[in-house]
Amino acid sequence: MVEIPYPVLKPTNLNKFILNEDYEIEGIKIKKGYETNGADIPRFFWWFVPPFKPKYMPAIIVHDYCFEKKQYEKGNFLFEKILLNIENSFATKTMIKSVKTYTKLKYGV
Numbered sequence: 494m495v496e497i498p499y500p501v502l503k504p505t506n507l508n509k510f511i512l513n514e515d516y517e518i519e520g521i522k523i524k525k526g527y528e529t530n531g532a533d534i535p536r537f538f539w540w541f542v543p544p545f546k547p548k549y550m551p552a553i554i555v556h557d558y559c560f561e562k563k564q565y566e567k568g569n570f571l572f573e574k575i576l577l578n579i580e581n582s583f584a585t586k587t588m589i590k591s592v593k594t595y596t597k598l599k600y601g602v
Contacts, residue, residue, distance in 0.1 A: 498517070509529065512528075519571050521558060523554065531553060568596075577589070
């Protein structure tokens with residue numbers, strides 16, 4: 494396992510997070526001030542996978558950033574790679590499968 498750097502984030506009052514300093518992981522450089530809403534998980538499933546769980550934020554922020562740049566395949570690849578490095582569990586595998594299914598349905602990728 495590779496040690497994962499964690500982003501320094503500041504929560505907002507709108508259930509979002511703002512990057513407090515530049516963040517780099519897996520060759521992706523994200524500038525200070527970038528805003529993410531955490532994981533887009535239907536509220537019903539929050540008991541199982543909370544959308545703001547700090548340990549998942551490295552994968553989530555890279556995924557969100559890649560998707561904003563329309564780099565869907567890269568975003569999904571890095572999401573899976575980083576998430577499985579953080580924790581290889583039923584929850585993370587479910588998150589990965591859900592993200593891939595959503596991407597295929599919404600973007601055809």
